[in-house]
Amino acid sequence: MTTYIEELDSSNYRFGDNDQGILTLLADRYMGANPAAPFTFRAFHKSGIMQTAEGLFDINLAEKLPGARVGQYAYAAALVWSESERNLELGISCLGPLRFYFNGDLAYRSNVIDEIKPDAKVKLNVDFRKGWNFLALQMRKTPAGFGCLIGAEEAKVRILNVLAPFQERKGQAGWVFSESTDEDVYANGAFPDLLGAEADSGLRWLPRTEWSPEENGMLPCERIFGMHPGRAAYAWSSVIVPGTGKQICTLEGTSAGQLTVWIGGELVMVCEQAGEFAKTVELPAGKQDVLVKSICGVSRWGFQLRILAGTAACALVQPRQIHGYEEPWLYAGPVDTKDETDPSAIMSLSQLFNDAVGGPGMSGKVYWQLDAPAGRVRPYYENAMLSNKWTTSGVTNFGRWDYPLGVTMYGLLQTGRLLDRSDLIRYSIAHIRACTDMYEYSLWDRREYGFPAVNQQLVLMKMLDNCGSFGSAMLEAYAECEDPNFVAIANKIADFMIKRLERKKDGAFFRECRGDYSENTMWADDLYMSTPFLRRYAGITGSQGALDEAAQQFLLFKKYLFMPEQKIMSHVFDFKYERATGVPWGRGNGWTIFSLSEVLEVLPPEHPSRPELLAFFNELCEGYVKLQGENGLWHQVLNDSDAYQEASCTAMFAFAFARGVRFGWLSEPAPYVQAAIKAWEGLTKNAIDRHGNVHGVCSGSRYSFTSEYYKEDLLTVLNDNHGIGIMMLAGTEVLKLKRWLGEGRP
Template identity: 30%
Template sequence: MNEMLQEGDSLYEAGVTQPSEASRLIAARMLATRPRQPIRLRPYQPQPIRQQTPFGSYEADFAAVWPDCAIGTVGYAAAILPAAHEQDVVITTTGTIKLWLNGQAVRTHLEPGPSDEPVHTNCRMREGDNEMIIKCVHNGSRFGFSVNVAFPRYPMMWAKDYLFSTRPTFPQNRLRGEEGFAYLGPFEPPAGTTTGDIDSLANRLDTPLPPEQRGWNFDLTIAYRDRLLSWSPGKPAIEADRPRADLAALYKDAKPNDCAYGVTYIEPTGDNKLHLSIAHRGALNIRLDGAEIYRSEQSGQYTLPIGSSSRRRELLVQSVRGESPDWEFTVEVRDERGERLETIPWLETNRGDAARWLYIGPFAPEEAGESLEVRYDRPYSIGPARSVFWSLGDGETWARPYRDGYFYGQWMYAIQVGLYGLLEAAEAARNEEQRSYVLDSMGEMAKYYRYALWDREQYGVSSLIPRALELNELDPCGLPGMMLIECFNRTQLAEIVPLVDVIAQAVMNGIPRFADGTFHRKSTMWADDLFMSTPLLVRLGRLKGDTRYLDEAIRQAAGYRERLQMPNKGLFAHIYFPDQQMRNDVPWGRGNGWIAFALTEILLHLPEAYPGTEMILGLLNELLTAVVNVQNATGMWHQVLDEPQSYEETSCTAIFVLSLARGVRHGWLAPELAEHARRGWRALLERCVDRDGNVYGVCLGSGCSMDRRYYFDIPTHMNDDHGTGIVLLAAVELERMEQSLAGE
């Protein structure tokens, strides 16, 4: 954090002054550091060490795993945490533990009794795999721990979708890449250990036990006293390397005439001839790319040639349960050399033959058709209020979709600002690849929303877009909703409409309000939230042809003005405290930027001469007149606008540039304000962007405080998503302003 642009390395010093060229470089840098991340299927087994909330700690309760353990008993947990790049992190733990990261002991935490306060440890994760091992001792009141890995600014929020992303995965070779902590134990204490005092607990943590003595081999069985211990989870009881689908074991509640499906794929084989080996109990129907190639109402065995394959092909099996308790099938695809070819291309796994097929069911006769559309972006209904998803054939493991990374396909509001900038810049430059990046990012979230809801119901925390499932405040509603509408306007993607309706319902009926209808949070009101609401509201009004949403946006602007605008200054305070009925009177730069940005968005989407337009115009002029009066000599604006001692801040400078340029172009502002936009733009190139397109000096996400010094001390971060997209928008709007003033 707090990276500094090196002297001589600015974009301006590299000779770049044109907004279009700066935009190209910044966007290219954003895409290089935030590449597309495809959704991948991975096996998943419900585990005892898991998150209870989407961004909370992973919690281990070894007392539930191994009941009746004595004080001093030891259990281990281990995981591989992948990282796309090196990153400083804060690891927060509770419990009586010793923690190793990449072979180094980084924390010993002795906490006898019930207190168990969180302890923060600063660490650096390396690019690639990071091995975490936790040794936990029963301290008399607790046998368990919690662990959280976070970006330093947000030490209690698991790093998942913003700035950095990681997740714990099993360390056993067979389970590599699958989410979870492996665990091993229990290791009982020596006879006579009955106390949980500090010295005895420290001795248990410091005394190496067999897993430590043998070098942390997670695939070995360990002898301890009279038992053999292995890292859990182990191999499922019914997993088999041969390709038999034991549907009776998978679907114990299935009735006669119910059916289930299995799916696999055949990759291209050139001229190599293929055949199916088929054996089944119960009626069977096989389709290759949707065309029926085998049907039998009776149990049997058969060999079927299917020729060669020049492209990927889908093999779908439907099996119907008969009256017999035996219900199974075996289907193998083999080539001329006898090698098996079935595969699930999107399933990342080390399970080998045990993961060549996925299964789903059971479907009652009235729910089943002649075939099944195979999809991995939604659950399947199997009856009233019952849905299922694909699983492996062991009865314990489900396929689960994941998206790695921290920008593409993520819901967080700052990311949506970045996507807005990328979209506007792409269309200005006619860059179709960049444009499709944004539209695909939004579209894929809409397609998987229904699955994400189901996933949360099954596992407690969804593997995808968890912020989209908690729409009880404006941050997860406004900007994702705005960008979904922008995507729909360009793609007409059907899945977007019902999701936008969910968001609209949440905003209109689920957000706390003052008596006059103005939005607020639980105990505060933030300037940010005018931007987190009104750009969505005016787009909803356009999309649905409903003026309620336009009127709501105007009402919000009036309510924010009443409570947050500082008398005699024209600037806005960042926070209003409803209980005390007072502002904090800190004109935070980006908070004022959000207000200005929101007002220009309202004006962009209001019909001509719409009631309330004059109020919005007047408010925009009041605010930006006050803003230009605090622009400093370099052309920048400060983190606290009326405090020259606070640092020059990039995101607010970029927002004021885009708002001024947009306002001048549309005639909302006086033409002479164009010069302030130009000065701000030059300052951004001179002081905030390097020749590679990296953006410096962006304030990280803010909390709230009555103390001005709090805002002085918020760190900045290079290429933070609160700023990169806004700089792109500033470039686009400045270029449009200049073209408009030149009569182009």
């Protein structure tokens, strides 16, 4: 028997059989540890280093420094802030001689093969320390190339955000790179203080962040957008009006063309002609948003605006915090003058605008820009980050789209409904909307910068892990809010899943993953990554094809993965070897039975696949119940009593058994009543502590043909996201079962 917590530290010791209390404990701990922290908005210079479609930073200095001569040196540097120790695998492709220094030490030096082989890629395992980490590159130009590509492997999952070094660029995102130089100025890694002053570094660094004297002589819209007579731009700021109550204020300044001003969402001034203006208005004290629409004139474009309370100038400040930028105004344009929109909709950092100019390579949309050379506002996901071992720091997970958090959001929704806790439902919807509200922007961000800074997995949808689980939670939340964005995104997920996902000839989903360790495999996990979404999509849209697909996949996966002698599932079928691995991983089996219960819940009695799926459900339950431990838990490898006992699979078996009894799916329900209640009791005694922490959940899995990998390498992680939501779901279903039994049901 595996021991994770002492008896006195268990939730059962404190709450006994008060299941509502334990569910409250789980939900409140999660929300408390994961506050609703938004994306971070930073200044980014589009003239700087972009990313490839795979997420590597493209430091091709032959393009960035076209005047550099063969033999010259140049350097690049970046900062990484890490909330905790974090292990990442970096990929490096050399375009010429390269030395990579990590936290002051030489971590990699290129060899001749790396430098001249076009497709060579080095993988480097690095340990980021808590706090600041320093990345520095020394590069030398040869006739073959100059620079490198560097970044995180699996970048859409294991995100690597970099910040600009030097005090003058504090808070800005992205790498900096130096001008070329004949001498190795920073020989042997003697780089300047990357947290110090750029002016003391001895070199000029790019991208540039300051306007030239000539550009400073222009009005802001001119230097940001160029001249586009008749087109419009929006400028957004905030004013702080002193005092209390209403204040008589004066708007004064100059405009190069027609000007419209809103303050606090109310229209306060329209200037039809260019020239000076002055207007007296009554404004409430406090901070108010200011929106200006400026029309480009024949020879100039822009405005100057001062707001006075009496004779004192009111402070203009950023409308939303943009790190690495000190000016008060954000700008969006050029837009069409006919694109009239509600000011409250314009003043949003999730809003894109129609590009009124366009041209080759343009994306058709524009977003907020800065009064700085090639300066852009860009949102970044900077909350909890995954490492190579799937562990996360103690930072909030809020706003991340990934599959374990899809289960968590589903758990919060169901717990909120059962306990009549609207705050849990609102929190779950807020997390989901943090992703969906930025969906259109994140697609644009990828087109504009090469790789998205938010919603990485949703935008770069290539496998079921990227979309199915969180998409299912999104559709579950749709019943609470009917957000039309949810259905629009679900349509794209369904199109990918039904029409574009790789399949075997018989129609079975599988993982093509060319060049990856998992190439040409089928995973039991993917039943969860697909079928719950398909059944919810069918329910909302009426798509019979989606429901039929969900039913079909269970029958196809059974053909490859079912182990009939024990009535359990192999984790993976490897088509490279034309055989299943034969290892019944606990959570892989949990995903299977959990998802089958999701589909059976909505599959009509007359559906042709229902009898076969009900029989499959009974077979699996019969196999699982025989392998339950005396303390209620199941083993990490189900048929290996030497493997540790694992909490997430236990929760999924409890969930499915409770549903099977309550919905009448089990031919002999009595053993499963006892097994479900015993499993939940085992979890409250052995896995859920008195603070609501969840123990005994194994981290995200790869696969193996041997059980040793699952037993010895795939170890448990405290509060792993793979287990928190399913604990809540197990608790809700067992509590429903107990209430159902208490009503005198058989």
